[in-house]
Amino acid sequence: MATIHDIGQAQRAHSPAAVLAIGTANPVTSMLQDEYADYYFRVTKSEHLTGLKDKLNRICNKSGIKKRFMHVNEQLLTAHPDLIDRALPTLDARIDMASAAVPELAASAAAKAIAEWGRPATDITHLIFSTYSGAKAPSADLRLATLLGLRPTVCRTILNLNGCSGGGRALQLAKEIAENNRGARVLVACSELTLVAFYGAQDASLDTIVGQGLFGDGAGVAIVGADPVVVERPLFEMAFATQTTIPGTEDAISMQLSTGGLDFHLSSQVPKLLGNNIERVLVDAFQSLGVVDVNAAAPWNDLFYAVHPGGRAILDLIEQVLGLDAEKLAPSRQVLSEFGNMSGATVIFVLDELRRRRAEAEEVPEWGVVMAFGPGITVETMVLHAASSLKENGLASI
Numbered sequence: 001m002a003t004i005h006d007i008g009q010a011q012r013a014h015s016p017a018a019v020l021a022i023g024t025a026n027p028v029t030s031m032l033q034d035e036y037a038d039y040y041f042r043v044t045k046s047e048h049l050t051g052l053k054d055k056l057n058r059i060c061n062k063s064g065i066k067k068r069f070m071h072v073n074e075q076l077l078t079a080h081p082d083l084i085d086r087a088l089p090t091l092d093a094r095i096d097m098a099s100a101a102v103p104e105l106a107a108s109a110a111a112k113a114i115a116e117w118g119r120p121a122t123d124i125t126h127l128i129f130s131t132y133s134g135a136k137a138p139s140a141d142l143r144l145a146t147l148l149g150l151r152p153t154v155c156r157t158i159l160n161l162n163g164c165s166g167g168g169r170a171l172q173l174a175k176e177i178a179e180n181n182r183g184a185r186v187l188v189a190c191s192e193l194t195l196v197a198f199y200g201a202q203d204a205s206l207d208t209i210v211g212q213g214l215f216g217d218g219a220g221v222a223i224v225g226a227d228p229v230v231v232e233r234p235l236f237e238m239a240f241a242t243q244t245t246i247p248g249t250e251d252a253i254s255m256q257l258s259t260g261g262l263d264f265h266l267s268s269q270v271p272k273l274l275g276n277n278i279e280r281v282l283v284d285a286f287q288s289l290g291v292v293d294v295n296a297a298a299p300w301n302d303l304f305y306a307v308h309p310g311g312r313a314i315l316d317l318i319e320q321v322l323g324l325d326a327e328k329l330a331p332s333r334q335v336l337s338e339f340g341n342m343s344g345a346t347v348i349f350v351l352d353e354l355r356r357r358r359a360e361a362e363e364v365p366e367w368g369v370v371m372a373f374g375p376g377i378t379v380e381t382m383v384l385h386a387a388s389s390l391k392e393n394g395l396a397s398i
């Protein structure tokens, strides 16, 4: 007769979980950063606020962003002019629109990931959906499951308002599910639209101006599983994961739904707070693993990095504090430049860019790390091992 221990053991995977495929998608409308302030103040009928427009221009110039993709375009604002005024009760309208558009964008990214994965969508056993646009049930996770034709037995989890750390949290949950449910295949979907938080600048909120300079729309999907079968080609094996909250920073990054949409706050101290704490977080993650000598003179250049590009200043400080060579954060800077900060989805875009670059590089580090930052301030950290199939898979799948 089987014991409870036997039953438990039979459910555990044999190998660590791995990212098996990645897909990304963006809305069709793109905006060039050096034209954005003119566009924004024109479509929100705020051109008289010349001081704020100059500030947004200064932020755009220093953002490290060239282009962003946006669901909210001029056509949508013409149809829904109330969205411009934060004082109007537009939350219902925003949620209605987001409830359709957020899972649809995720479905576009998921279709690419599933095609790369090489197995039918019905083999997905678990779905984790992360978004800051959720405010109803059933939610975007169920809609995505329906759009993809997943089985009715798929186990769904929705993460709401985890903000920019949502991608990191979802990947960690996927690792835990995959390693504790033999044969599980977890579809991680992060889909973020600034629609819920798009306002004009009439209330003179500096958070609105900074957000208008940084945030973009996108969806990133990763399929995660352990014990790969023949058709599957692992990209990154997930070695270890941890979450850290930086003490006393509860008010530094925050989000709250109001009748007018989603309010958020970004303290100007965020880059410094992350810079002051990043090395401690890395030491804590790596010191027990024995893959990097955390006491060596410059240990951090031995790793590859998928860091959430929350803003150019954050990447600059991390690079400086860790003494990183310029190419280490190049995938993060590339994604920031091409797409802006897409909140929780961004880190999946960075993993995609990283595997692309690794496929073309001669020598690449074996070990690396994902780091994502969100309200808390929460730092999600995951140690990765580059799978041996990454080289051929990186190129074959692009």
Ligand SMILES: CC(=O)CC(=O)SCCNC(=O)CCNC(=O)[C@H](O)C(C)(C)COP(=O)(O)OP(=O)(O)OC[C@H]1O[C@@H](n2cnc3c(N)ncnc32)[C@H](O)[C@@H]1OP(=O)(O)O
Pocket: 055, 058, 059, 062, 063, 064, 162, 163, 164, 165, 206, 207, 210, 253, 266, 267, 268, 269, 270, 271, 309, 310, 311, 312, 313, 314, 341, 343, 373, 374, 375
């Ligand atoms: C939402 C989530 O869950 C997680 C996230 O990713 S949160 C987003 C995290 N990102 C950030 O916090 C942004 C990080 N900041 C940056 O990257 C940079 O500060 C920046 C690109 C915004 C500006 O670049 P910079 O090199 O700092 O230029 P700097 O000249 O100091 O600032 C430009 C202007 O922006 C203002 N500014 C910068 N950060 C600000 C903030 N958080 N709030 C208000 N104003 C800000 C500055 O005061 C300055 O204004 P003036 O030109 O009028 O003096």
